[in-house]
Amino acid sequence: MALLAVEDLSGRRNGRLLFERLTFQVAAGQALHILGPNGVGKTSLLRILTGLAAPAHGYILWNGVVVARSPCFKKNLLYISHKLGMKSALTPFENLHLFLLRRGIGHVGQSLKSLKQLKQYAKSRIREALLALDLMPHANTITGLLSVGQQRRLLLAKLLLTKADCWILDEPFTALDTKGIYFISTLIEEQLERGGIAVFTSHQSFFLPKAAVRKLFFGDTLGDVSFS
Amino acid sequence: MKIRRFLSTKYFDQLASRSIPILAIVALILSSYGSVGGLYLAPSDYQQGDAFRIIYVHVPSAFLSLLVYLVMGLSAIMGLIFRIKLFDMFIAGSVWPGTCFTLLALVTGCLWAKPMWGAWWVWDARLTSELILLFLYLGVLALRSAILEPKAAAQASAVLLMLGLLNLPIIHYSVYWWNTLHQGASIRLLEPSLIAPSMLYPLLAMIAAFMAYYLLVVLLHVRGEILLHTLEA
Amino acid sequence: MFNRFFFSRVIVNLGYELLSVCRRYQDIVYPLLFLIITVVLFPLSSNADLQAIEKIAPGVFWVIILFLLMLTLEQLFREDWQEGELEQLILNQTDLLSAVFIKLFVFCLMLAVPVTIMAPILSLTLSIPMMALKTLLISLWLGMPTLVFLGGIARVLTLGLRHSGLLIVLLVLPFYVPVLIFASGAVTLASMGLAANASLAWLGVFLLLSVSLAPFVISFVLRLGISDF
Secondary structure: OOEEEEEEEEEEEOOEEEEEEEEEEEEOOEEEEEEOOOOOOHHHHHHHHHOOOOOOEEEEEEOOEEHHHOHHHHHOEEEEOOOOOOOOOOOHHHHHHHHHHHHOHHHHOOOOOOHHHHHHHHHHHHHHHHHHOOOHHHOOOOHHHOOHHHHHHHHHHHHHHOOOOEEEEEOOOOOOOHHHHHHHHHHHHHHHHOOOEEEEEOOOOOOOOOOEEEEEEEOOOOOOEEEO | OHHHHHHOHHHHHHHHHHHHHHHHHHHHHHHHHHHHHHHHHOOOEOOOEHHHHHHHHHHHHHHHHHHHHHHHHHHHHHHHHHOOHHHHHHHHHHHHHHHHHHHHHHHHHHHHHHHHHOOOOOOOHHHHHHHHHHHHHHHHHHHHHHOOOHHHHHHHHHHHHHHHHHHHHHHHHHHHHHHHHHHOOOOOOOOOHHHOHHHHHHHHHHHHHHHHHHHHHHHHHHHHHHHHHHHHO | OOOOOHHHHHHHHHHHHHHHHHHOOHHHHHHHHHHHHHHHHHHHHOOOOHHHHHHHHHHHHHHHHHHHHHHHHHHOOHHHHHHOHHHHHHHOHHHHHHHHHHHHHHHHHHHHHHHHHHHHHHHHHOOOOHHHHHHHHHHHHHHHHHHHHHHHHHHHHOOOOOOHHHHHHHHHHHHHHHHHHHHHHHHHHHHOOOOOHHHHHHHHHHHHHHHHHHHHHHHHHHHHOOOOO
């Protein structure tokens, strides 16, 4: 049962007020698309939602518990920012292995007996994900040497590898070709069908015909935030 | 709870506004007694002549520089644990006075060292500790001004102050050890002379006057910040 | 955090950190280069008055080490921050503490290896007597981790800022003074033939305190969310 609720939220950056008295809810199976011109505070809002930045005022609630005091939220959160999110000195394979290890592979719902089985399981999952993303030929190249598009596709592997009820994605569609955009859109729809939620910002157009997407508009002036 | 009421900004504002004139008068009276008594009335020291009179500025400022850091450190710890804004206002109001007291202590220390030992700067344990204290203050100042977001700056400087407070005894002890390693016995300057009440009382008065002045400055700053906060809300 | 896979997670994490350091070999070469340059410059610029140099040599050695640290501290969490890896770690609360410790440990190793290699050569250049070499190395191995761990705290307080290099130096200077005093004191005593156990013991105390407490402080500061993106 996933429910992200925001109450009376105001956010600042460098002392400048970005938005105030924001209240909304994203229920299971819903997606929230945040729109607005550059520099208006979309990324700041996403960072506040994840808990990386503290809001100036207000609360964020996950299933009724304040996010700051909810370990359950952090376990169920997947955050993709506009940065790489991985070590650029390691290969995709190694990066995803580290990611799975930190995530606790038990998340995927398998009880494993030994370390060896763990490693085998991780390897097979990563191979599947890289195949699905067309990245197998680059699986052993250092991530820093991949092109931006390939790096962004690599981030999608994170979406494939773990189950997380709350996806917070910052510009997930950038640097992707049509096939990539379609792939992500399918992933988001599957996530919503599973009962999870997705909050994302995007300048590009995308296809989410079946999903219930609400839009949050950031206007040019301060506090001009409205829903549709 | 009474303490919680004391820490609410509205109550504190009233308390501050009533204390400020009292503190100003107290500081004025004490400092006039201290300066006249120390600079004019007290007899010349038999060892150092009239040069010793600079202790009436040097000792209070050195004492205050340490006291202010202590106050800032404790406010930082309280602010981090209880997250009360008032403590950060204390810190904001204390940083500049503390730095100035430290600078004053160092400068008067140099002015004192010249007739005493013939050099502008001596690596005495106390002066060296004071110099390191100056760097601690400068670090806090620099950090507060470098971080633009005020809440983040407050939290970062609170962590730094807390660590500095814990480190202060270690620094004092290690500088003292270093000094004995390199120079032998430390020079004891004023112990015999200070027994005379005509020299001691003005000194204590000056210390109290400096403390009153510091409290005055901090309370003025805190009142200003409380006003700013009420305007913004 | 301490489930049955904790140990293997730590080992794998450590392995990957070492791997990424080895791949970015410039990070190891620069400290070595800095030390070689000082080894070359020092005799060139001094008058070769052995008596005078011998007196201040331990202090100069440790000041060089401090300079090395101040030059390289800026790199400490920088790549992890810029690539977003640090953000992901902060979100994944269970592993933040061990990951911070591992990163600091790897940074120590990265510096300790070139310094240990260059220490005998540097002490020859500075005319530190050979009988002090053992104490010198011990003071290095006790002192440098302390400096790195304390520097990590200063680094993390200034993470998103520009020109943070100078600010880190200013913040961390008062905390380095005790370590400097005891470390150079130990080497001075050893070069005079006296026992330096007391100073080394104090260095050990600082090491234990900083290594055990710094990761907690760093995780706390990272979770506060001070840094800008």
